[in-house]
Amino acid sequence: MERVGKFVAWVGKNADGVIALLLAVFIAFLGLTASDQILGQPKGELISGVTLLVLGLLTAAILRDRWRQEPMEETIRENFRTTSGALASLPARLDRLSELEAVVESARRVLDDLQIVQALNGADEISQAHAQARRSTDRWMFKGGTGTYVRAVTLPDLVVAARRERRALLVRLEIIDPTHAGVCEAYVRFRRSVSEAPDGTGEFWTVDRTRKESYATILAACWHRQRFSLLDIDLGLSATMTTFRWDLSADYVIITVEDPNRALMSRRGSFYYDHCATELLSSLDQARRVPIEAARSAPLSDEPTVDEARKLFEALGLGLPKSYGDRDVVEIIRKAIRAKNPYSI
Known part of the structure; x- marks a missing residue:
């Protein structure tokens, strides 16, 4: 039934062609089998009339097809003009696309930089960040106050790791000048302005x-x-x-303030x-x-x-104050070799 339905629909759409085909078959049949008189008319006249009718139907079919083709041709021409215009403007659009991609890439870099700058909150998180920065690094740069935490934690850990892995260690430190009153x-005024309490060493800040x-x-x-001969300091x-x-390692830079x-x-x-590394190098170059x-x-x-301590400072051109007795020198040695973590609880 589905095939019959499709056939009937096809016949309806092509009725003029089907009628012309049937008439053409009918004329051929008459020409071969019919007598000279058909329906009271000569066979030749009837065949001529039917032939004209077939030609008329064929002409109508041809005109109909052309009438259908004209909108299609116009549509094709319009599409061609539209396509040609689009192709003509393609270079300009590609240029704008390139500019847009550049803007997007720039924005992505900015967002990446913003995401990479991470805020650390809490003493534990800051301590873990320092430990992560020290892990497997072959260099360290520091700029700050007296370098108490560097002396107590950072430098000993770095040396132990470098010695264990048998690799060189590069350290650059910048601290305040102890001979500059x-x-x-x-420094003392600043430390006292932010906190009057002692730090993790149990000491108050004095000159x-x-x-x-x-x-x-x-x-x-x-x-x-x-x-450690592989230490370049x-x-x-x-x-x-x-x-x-x-505090700058091979992979991280950590910036801390008085708030622990x-x-x-x-x-x-x-x-x-990158700019922190540049700043630290430039600042160290200007230091004594x-x-x-x-x-x-x-x-x-x-x-x-x-x-030994007195001779060392004399050799370095940093002679200790004359007011320092042996007890003061012993205190300096203790702070150097057995330093306490100022951020410990």
Whole structure:
């Protein structure tokens, strides 16, 4: 039934052609079989009339097809003109697309940089970030106050890891100058302005403590260098203080402030990391350099003595204040070799 329905529909759409075909068959049949008189008329006249009717139907079919084709041809021409116009404007559109892609890429980089700068909250999270930064790094740069945390935690851990893995370690430190009274006083005023309580060492900040902390960091740097030959350490002394502390490893930079529960961290490859590295190098280049290589003339024991410490600072051109007695020197040695974590509870 479905085939019959399709056939009837086809016949309806092509009725003129079907009628013309049937008449043509009918004429051929008459021409071959009919007598000379058909329906009271001569056979030739009837065949001629039917032939004209067939030709008329064929002509009507042809005209109908042309009438149907004209809108289609117009549509094709319009589509061609539209396509030609679109092709003509394609280069300009491609240029705009390239500009859009550049804008999107720029925005993506900005978003990536914003995502990479991570806020750290809480002492535990900051401590874990420092531990992650120290893990497997072969370099460290620091700029800050007296370098108490670097001396107590960072430098010993870095040396232990480098010795275990038998690889070189590059360290660059910049701390405040212990021989510069002005910067030591400014540092104490700042520390007292943000907190009157003692830190994790149980001590209050005074000018005397500030000097001893910086001296202890210098002593610790020389002590570690003499015990690990693959340690390349450079130390600069600054005449100005900063309220930030930068710790930069091969993969991370961590910026801390006096608030032990707030910090920022950024990963290598970000805009922020790269410019922090540039800042630290530029600042260290302007600082007063400590001639660490001169420490070879003043060797230190595993447990440095007072005389060894005094000779070391003399060799470095950083003679201790005349007011410092043996007890003060022992305190500096203790801070250098057995430093306490200032952020411990």
